[in-house]
Amino acid sequence: MTADLGFGGQARAAYAQEPFKSLGRLYPEPDSPTRTPFQRDRDRIIHSSAFRRLKHKTQVFVYHEGDHFRTRLTHTIEVSQIARSLARALRLDEDLAECLALAHDLGHTPFGHEGEDVMHECMAPYGGFDHNAQSLRVVTSLEQRYAEFDGLNLAWETLEGLVKHNGPLVSPDGAPLGKFAGSELPFAIREYATKQDLKLATWPSAEAQAAAIADDIAYDAHDLDDGLRAGLFAIDEMKEVPFLASILEEVDRRYPGLEESRRIHEIVRRSITRMVEDVISEAMRRLKDAAPGSVDDVRNAGRCLVDFSPQMASAEKEVKTFLFARVYRHEDVLAVRKQVARVVRELFAKFLVSPDLMPAPWCNGLDSLNEDQLARRVCDYIAGMTDRFAMDEHRRLFDDTPELG
Incomplete structure (x- = not known):
C-alpha cells in the first residue's frame, strides 16, 4: 500500500x-x-x-x-x-x-x-x-x-x-x-x-480543522434550505443579508422565473460553493505563510490554518444571525423545543430517582455507583436515545407525554 x-x-x-x-x-x-x-x-x-x-x-x-x-x-x-x-x-x-x-x-x-x-x-x-x-x-x-x-x-x-x-x-x-x-x-x-495524552494544548491536524469548518458550512446551507421549505421565512427576506442577497440576485438574473424549489436549490448550492472555495483559498494562503513541513508544524502553528477568510467569516456570522432569528427562535420551533425540553428533563429526574426503570444493562450494578456515577449513567442512557425512543420512554413512564406539533 x-x-x-x-x-x-x-x-x-x-x-x-x-x-x-x-x-x-x-x-x-x-x-x-x-x-x-x-x-x-x-x-x-x-x-x-x-x-x-x-x-x-x-x-x-x-x-x-x-x-x-x-x-x-x-x-x-x-x-x-x-x-x-x-x-x-x-x-x-x-x-x-x-x-x-x-x-x-x-x-x-x-x-x-x-x-x-x-x-x-x-x-x-x-x-x-x-x-x-x-x-x-x-x-x-x-x-x-x-x-x-x-x-x-x-x-x-x-x-x-x-x-x-x-x-x-x-x-x-x-x-x-x-x-x-x-x-x-x-x-x-x-x-x-488519565488514559492517553491527546495534547490538549495544541491545535489539531489540518484534517480536523477541515472537518470543523465543513460542519459550519453544512449547518448554514441546510438550515437555510430547511427553513425555507418549512415556510419559516420567505426567499426575499434573505436580501437582508448581503452574502445571501448577492447569491439571490445572481440566481434570479441567470434564471428569471425559475420555480421556487429549484430556486432554493440554486441558492443553497451556491452558498456551499462560495464558502468552500473561500476556505480553500484562505487555507492555501495561510499554509503558504506558515510553511508547515509536517503535521506537527500545523499543530504548533499557534492558529487555525483551515478557516474562512476574514471577509467570509463576517458574512457567515451574518448568515448565522439571520438563521438564529428566523429559524432557531421562530415561534413554531420554540414551541416544540419547550415540549421536548420537558421530556428530557422529566426522564432524567425519573431515572435518577428510580434507576431500576432503565433496561439492562443500564440498571446492572447500580448498588456500586455513587451519586455522580449514577447521574452519569442516566445521562449516557438518555443522551444515546433517538427522538422517537425518548418519546416512547416518556409514554412508558408518564401519563401526559406531549403531542409534538
Missing part, C-alpha cells in the same frame, strides 16, 4: 497527516492488510450503533415534521462530503477528514441543541454535559462491540481531532480555554486524559 499518495495518486502535502505514522491506538492491534488506520476508523464509526441512531435524532426539525428535513445523520453525511472536498483540494488525508466528520455528532442528545441544553442543566451538579465530550465517551467507552476493549479503539489522531477540532482546549500551563475558561474541561475529556 502506497504511503505517500492520496486521492487518485495525488501526493499528500508535507503538512498532511501520514496514516502510516499514526501514534497508534490505546489498545495495540495488528495493522489491517487492506486499510489504513483512518480507513479502518471510518469503517468502525459507520458500523457503530451510535452512528445508526443519528438517523432518528433531530437537527432542527423534530422527526414528525417531515421526511425531507435534515436529521443528525443526513447532516453528518453532508459534513463528510464537504470535509473530503476540502481535504482533497488541500492535499490532506481525505480518510481522516471524513472519519472526523462522520464522528463529530455521535454524542448528541435527542432533540438537537434543546436536548443538549437541558442535559447540561440536569448534569450541572455532576460535572455538566457537552456533546463533543460525549462523542469522545461514545467512541472510547459506550460502544461495546469488541471482545478485547470498550469503545472503538480509534487511532490517536482521530481522537485528537474529535476532541480538539475547534482548537486547543487548554493553555500550555493547563488552564481551560474558550467556553471552558474559568471552569474545567468536561468530565469525559478529563477522564480520558
